[in-house]
Amino acid sequence: MEEAVHADEGELLVCRSLNVQRTQEDNWLRHNIFHTRCTCRGKVCDVIIDGGSFENVISSDMVEKLQLKTEDHPHPYGLTWLEKKKEIKVSKRCLVQFSIGGKYKDEVMCDVVPMDACHLLLGRPWQYDRKTLHDGYKNTYSFVKDDVKIVLVPTRLDASLKPSKGMKNTLLSKSEILRELQHIKQGYILVMLEANGE
Template sequence: MSRNSERNPNEEDEILVVKRSLKIQSAKIEQQLENIFHTRCHIQGKVCSMIIDGGSCTNVASTMLVEKLGLTTTKHPNPYKLQWLNEGGELKVTKQAVVAFSIGKYQDEVVCDVVPIHAGHLLLGHPWQFDRCVIHDRYTNRYTFNHLGKNVTLAPLTLKQVYQDQIKLKESVEKVKKK
């Protein structure tokens, strides 16, 4: 009797399923390792796009967000120049705004520099992470911290959700440019 005739007919299928399963898990992990943390928050009852980036040395609110929601701005205590990595040139950051936001049951407020960014409405940088003693699990791309005696864990959006948000932001920016 040959070896092939003794083989379980489902054996090859089982190996194939395991390989596919491992490949899917590996792809999900790689996607998180390569992605900036995107989520959604509520600001004055409006759904807004938020990015958390520990590499940013400041918290930022987009000029569009501040103008649309009529947020109060104050003079920046230490104005500074920001150099874009494109043809946009140099920009002087002269305003700040206190932004109250919520993500699920988590409610907070943060002082942000007001900058014309289009990647999101709100960017929480290193100052927010430091002030909240945030722990970033780079493997799952989740942020965990204690707020008012309760543990909070923030999970990222899926890539599809991030894409949808980016399309909406792009459309909003184009509407503002047309006006």
């Protein structure tokens, strides 16, 4: 016997944690949403895939820095995040061309909003359009694009590499520098040497 189960009704309580870093090696997939990196106009950008987001979103900082062309949103709307009192007016959108790895290239229409959780957030519209399948255990997204099966694998982000708000620099160890160099094509490193009292 099959019985349809409908959602509860009443005032909605929403509590979402975007980026919780855990120290235990064995369960980092269990406690983190999907993070990866893409390339857009030759620059590496942070990406989050979130099935709870109703729209695809691009950071207004990314739009500005990469000088991406925007257009007026056909249906502007207000966006509230954590506090109902602080509403953001979403009035622009942008067609974003990006690639992940060597095999997946795409373009997605995104709403432009100020955010610092990532540069590009792929929400339900991207998942729907690509007919993605999410493996919750491995935290992978698979789909077929241009007759090629794509499996997106999450990137493990190291919280120590992210500067806290307001910081202008981050000091890295040699191993952290070598690990980060694997993800970029070109970069600059400032090396500080300690003088021996001279």
